[in-house]
Amino acid sequence: KHILVIPGDGIGPEVTTWGKAVLEEIGKQGGHEFTFDEALMGHAAIEATGNPLPDETLEKAKASDAILFGAIGHIKYDNDPSAKVRPEQGLLKIRKELGLYANLRPIMLFDELLDASSLKPEVLRGTDILFFRELTGDVYFGEKKRSEDRNSASDLMIYHRYEVERIAHKAFEAARARSKRLCSVDKANVLEASRLWREVVQELAKQYPDVETEHMFIDNAAMQLVKNPKKFDVVLTANLFGDILTDEASQIAGSMGMLASASVGDGTGFFEPIHGSAHDIAGQDKANPLASILSVALMLEISFGLKEEAKKITDAIDKALKAGYRTGDIADAHTDKAKILGTTAMG
Amino acid sequence: KHILVIPGDGIGPEVTTWGKAVLEEIGKQGGHEFTFDEALMGHAAIEATGNPLPDETLEKAKASDAILFGAIGHIKYDNDPSAKVRPEQGLLKIRKELGLYANLRPIMLFDELLDASSLKPEVLRGTDILFFRELTGDVYFGEKKRSEDRNSASDLMIYHRYEVERIAHKAFEAARARSKRLCSVDKANVLEASRLWREVVQELAKQYPDVETEHMFIDNAAMQLVKNPKKFDVVLTANLFGDILTDEASQIAGSMGMLASASVGDGTGFFEPIHGSAHDIAGQDKANPLASILSVALMLEISFGLKEEAKKITDAIDKALKAGYRTGDIADAHTDKAKILGTTAMG
Ligand SMILES: CC(C)[C@H](C(=O)O)[C@@H](O)C(=O)O
Ligand SMILES: CC(C)[C@H](C(=O)O)[C@@H](O)C(=O)O
Numbered sequence: 001k002h003i004l005v006i007p008g009d010g011i012g013p014e015v016t017t018w019g020k021a022v023l024e025e026i027g028k029q030g031g032h033e034f035t036f037d038e039a040l041m042g043h044a045a046i047e048a049t050g051n052p053l054p055d056e057t058l059e060k061a062k063a064s065d066a067i068l069f070g071a072i073g074h075i076k077y078d079n080d081p082s083a084k085v086r087p088e089q090g091l092l093k094i095r096k097e098l099g100l101y102a103n104l105r106p107i108m109l110f111d112e113l114l115d116a117s118s119l120k121p122e123v124l125r126g127t128d129i130l131f132f133r134e135l136t137g138d139v140y141f142g143e144k145k146r147s148e149d150r151n152s153a154s155d156l157m158i159y160h161r162y163e164v165e166r167i168a169h170k171a172f173e174a175a176r177a178r179s180k181r182l183c184s185v186d187k188a189n190v191l192e193a194s195r196l197w198r199e200v201v202q203e204l205a206k207q208y209p210d211v212e213t214e215h216m217f218i219d220n221a222a223m224q225l226v227k228n229p230k231k232f233d234v235v236l237t238a239n240l241f242g243d244i245l246t247d248e249a250s251q252i253a254g255s256m257g258m259l260a261s262a263s264v265g266d267g268t269g270f271f272e273p274i275h276g277s278a279h280d281i282a283g284q285d286k287a288n289p290l291a292s293i294l295s296v297a298l299m300l301e302i303s304f305g306l307k308e309e310a311k312k313i314t315d316a317i318d319k320a321l322k323a324g325y326r327t328g329d330i331a332d333a334h335t336d337k338a339k340i341l342g343t344t345a346m347g
Numbered sequence: 348k349h350i351l352v353i354p355g356d357g358i359g360p361e362v363t364t365w366g367k368a369v370l371e372e373i374g375k376q377g378g379h380e381f382t383f384d385e386a387l388m389g390h391a392a393i394e395a396t397g398n399p400l401p402d403e404t405l406e407k408a409k410a411s412d413a414i415l416f417g418a419i420g421h422i423k424y425d426n427d428p429s430a431k432v433r434p435e436q437g438l439l440k441i442r443k444e445l446g447l448y449a450n451l452r453p454i455m456l457f458d459e460l461l462d463a464s465s466l467k468p469e470v471l472r473g474t475d476i477l478f479f480r481e482l483t484g485d486v487y488f489g490e491k492k493r494s495e496d497r498n499s500a501s502d503l504m505i506y507h508r509y510e511v512e513r514i515a516h517k518a519f520e521a522a523r524a525r526s527k528r529l530c531s532v533d534k535a536n537v538l539e540a541s542r543l544w545r546e547v548v549q550e551l552a553k554q555y556p557d558v559e560t561e562h563m564f565i566d567n568a569a570m571q572l573v574k575n576p577k578k579f580d581v582v583l584t585a586n587l588f589g590d591i592l593t594d595e596a597s598q599i600a601g602s603m604g605m606l607a608s609a610s611v612g613d614g615t616g617f618f619e620p621i622h623g624s625a626h627d628i629a630g631q632d633k634a635n636p637l638a639s640i641l642s643v644a645l646m647l648e649i650s651f652g653l654k655e656e657a658k659k660i661t662d663a664i665d666k667a668l669k670a671g672y673r674t675g676d677i678a679d680a681h682t683d684k685a686k687i688l689g690t691t692a693m694g
């Protein structure tokens with residue numbers, strides 16, 4: 001299997017180093033042959049080529065069996081709303097070009113980290129959520145306009161039936177294989193795009209009579225996720241709502257540094273931590289590499305069907321956490337100071 | 348002062364009964380004269396007139412000095428995405444017609460309720476946030492379209508400079524009067540409407556050099572609000588993001604049943620709990636009336652400048668909570684069963 005590594009920006013390179021190292025070790029132990037290539041995207045690519053997604057990167061991506069990505073973004077652009085070229089354009093474009101319409105974000109809870117969250121352990125215990133976030137539609141990709149006098153700006157929030165159908169099928173199938181509960185999140189009391197979303201999900205639900213389907217408004221979902229996260233199992237939602245809800249849900253797992261994601265669709269799968277580029281700690285050996293390593297576990301399971309190898313990884317992480325090892329983001333007042341590790345040691 | 352009461356749907360009538368009763372009592376004790384009228388909106392208005400916002404309601408609203416509103420919505424419409432007439436249209440229309448562009452949602456924490464939240468008390472303690480949610484623009488009011496074959500649907504997310512300016516000024520002024528910190532939330536790394544939002548806020552910030560202004564992406568804000576709510580003071584955001592963030596933030600206060608909101612702008616102020624119609628408990632004397640009563644406190648302070656009277660109300664609530672009284676939504680395992688009250692008793 002040929003893997004393209006795209007380290008990206010900020011802490012991206014540090015954390016993907018360890019994702020890749022784990023893949024190599026899995027290859028060695030299990031007799032699998034993984035070959036690697038590397039490519040630029042985001043701020044790193046803008047600096048080198050002026051383009052956040054160089055053609056070469058896209059070609060390499062299409063030719064690979066899976067992609068391991070780090071993180072994207074730079075504070076320089078965040079504070080310059082009028083910048084024409086932005087790192088994020090690279091990520092959005094590769095999602096679109098590779099047809100990565102389904103972003104899977106599992107919210108896994110390591111028992112050892114129950115206390116690292118700001119939520120009470122009794123609220124968290126037993127939580128296990130799998131988000132299906134639509135990734136190539138919505139207000140992210142609808143037409144963007146700025147009036148000539150620059151005094152009005154708009155983005156079109158738009159969905160097409162087929163876009164909702166294809167991700168809904170994936171989510172229903174996952175629900176079928178899990179606890180048979182699906183919650184679709186929208187804002188159908190206000191938005192026409194959400195009303196189409198709800199109509200389509202209601203229709204498809206008839207094909208999955210064994211799955212209990214619920215519809216919830218996004219404002220209520222954002223609230224329930226804090227109040228009682230256990231009530232969710234498979235959550236299906238649009239691009240923008242998924243962006244917000246999954247970041248919020250990261251606090252269930254104690255830290256964004258623990259959450260991996262898989263983007264799949266028409267072709268090559270794309271695996272990345274859900275955390276950002278975190279420039280404030282970049283290059284300081286402080287970032288938590290576990291989200292990148294867990295992204296590799298998702299790659300093994302989803303792209304290569306290597307379930308046992310994926311489990312080896314989560315077991316190893318579990319063991320490290322049980323032994324008391326923590327990176328700064330998941331340490332708490334009770335953590336043995338000597339066991340607070342940097343990126344390299346944790347990797 | 349002449350107050351229009353719009354009880355609305357579900358638990359709306361039960362809770363506004365107590366908001367109104369408290370106003371009458373305040374009037375009696377302080378020698379203020381409050382007169383009342385009542386009008387229909389939402390599902391209740393559709394049932395009676397076919398129109399979620401009858402002209403008569405709008406006329407009465409414009410002629411009043413303040414409006415006390417209950418709740419809106421009905422499950423019947425939620426599960427019928429193709430319904431043409433919907434209760435929520437009444438609320439959206441009155442917001443637009445009265446020019447209620449600024450929705451203030453204070454997240455107040457009663458010490459006694461620290462344990463009612465799913466968040467750890469040490470995370471919560473000291474939290475005091477004032478949200479400014481823009482209320483008459485965004486994807487809520489942009490053009491809605493459905494293709495002829497009904498297979499595509501869209502909503503235009505649009506902002507105009509003046510819309511951002513007028514609410515930003517209000518938020519900056521509030522920040523100036525509080526702890527001089529303002530956090531503006533957007534998604535400027537993806538959305539053009541957010542980039543205009545950020546540009547305008549950056550410009551206005553120069554007029555408030557004494558206020559420390561920060562910009563945050565909505566996904567990050569949804570996360571930080573759970574992780575460390577204390578870091579926020581005044582939060583300024585768009586209509587849709589504000590809808591999501593404030594519902595999420597309700598968990599800081601222990602329950603949606605404790606949160607009031609004030610919508611202000613060009614004319615008459617509009618005061619309402621942030622909770623919904625909760626049809627599942629309607630008519631059962633179970634709803635928490637404190638959000639409606641706190642809405643009255645906001646009315647006294649904001650529309651009538653009666654600060655002391657407003658404080659009388661929050662003091663009285665504090666006293667009831669200190670004495671151990673709770674409605675079901677804010678009770679916990681430690682609550683004396685005999686002190687769990689219904690709507691009437693708590694009112
Ligand atoms: C970086 C940004 C464009 C991106 C998004 O909003 O999709 C990120 O927040 C994510 O969730 O992957
Ligand atoms: C009922 C609905 C239209 C409304 C909104 O989304 O604005 C509600 O959720 C609110 O926050 O007041």
